[in-house]
Amino acid sequence: MNPHPRLWHWLFEAGVTVKATLGGLEALSGIGLLLTPNALVLRMVSWLTHFQIADDPSDRLASYAQNLAAIFPVGVQHFYGVYLFFHGGLKLGIMLLLWMRKLWAYPVAMAVLALFALYEGEEWLRDGSPFLAMLCVFDLFMIGLVWKEWRALKPATA
Numbered sequence: 001m002n003p004h005p006r007l008w009h010w011l012f013e014a015g016v017t018v019k020a021t022l023g024g025l026e027a028l029s030g031i032g033l034l035l036t037p038n039a040l041v042l043r044m045v046s047w048l049t050h051f052q053i054a055d056d057p058s059d060r061l062a063s064y065a066q067n068l069a070a071i072f073p074v075g076v077q078h079f080y081g082v083y084l085f086f087h088g089g090l091k092l093g094i095m096l097l098l099w100m101r102k103l104w105a106y107p108v109a110m111a112v113l114a115l116f117a118l119y120e121g122e123e124w125l126r127d128g129s130p131f132l133a134m135l136c137v138f139d140l141f142m143i144g145l146v147w148k149e150w151r152a153l154k155p156a157t158a
Contacts, residue, residue: 005152012145019142020095026088033081038074045069091116098146106150113139113146 033041046069049062056062094112097105120136123129 008145008148009152012149015138015142015145016095016098020092020099023088023091023093023095026084027092028088030081030083030085030088033077033084036077038072038077041072041077042069098149101153103150103153106146106153109146110143110150113143117143 045065049059049065052059052062053066090112094105094109098109117136117139120132120139124132124136
């Protein structure tokens with residue numbers, strides 16, 4: 001017997017909202033990368049960082065952004081555009097299906113989130129990025145919330 005079903009449902013709704021929002025932003029970013037000429041991306045990075053570099057030539061973040069932009073060829077930009085569009089679009093689509101309470105989407109969502117978590121965990125082990133670790137933990141938590149929500153919905157529709 002679960003003493004706090006409303007809390008779990010609220011956490012599920014909040015998690016789905018966050019995932020859908022991030023998925024939509026990822027998809028839009030991918031479209032932006034696909035539609036923006038590479039030279040414009042390079043100019044934008046230069047414009048965004050040049051004041052910081054002028055103020056503090058040792059600024060590591062601004063220097064890193066400029067160095068990264070310098071090795072950002074069209075092929076890499078296209079890859080990230082396609083990746084972000086499909087990754088974000090898939091995430092957004094799955095979250096919308098969960099909002100619509102499509103029962104078949106719950107196991108699909110858990111499988112997709114597990115694949116995301118597996119990839120994030122592998123990258124975290126390789127790079128040690130705390131951001132990837134947080135994403136992995138969030139996806140694992142979301143799997144648990146999707147599971148609880150799916151179990152709560154199954155008897156109501158059977």
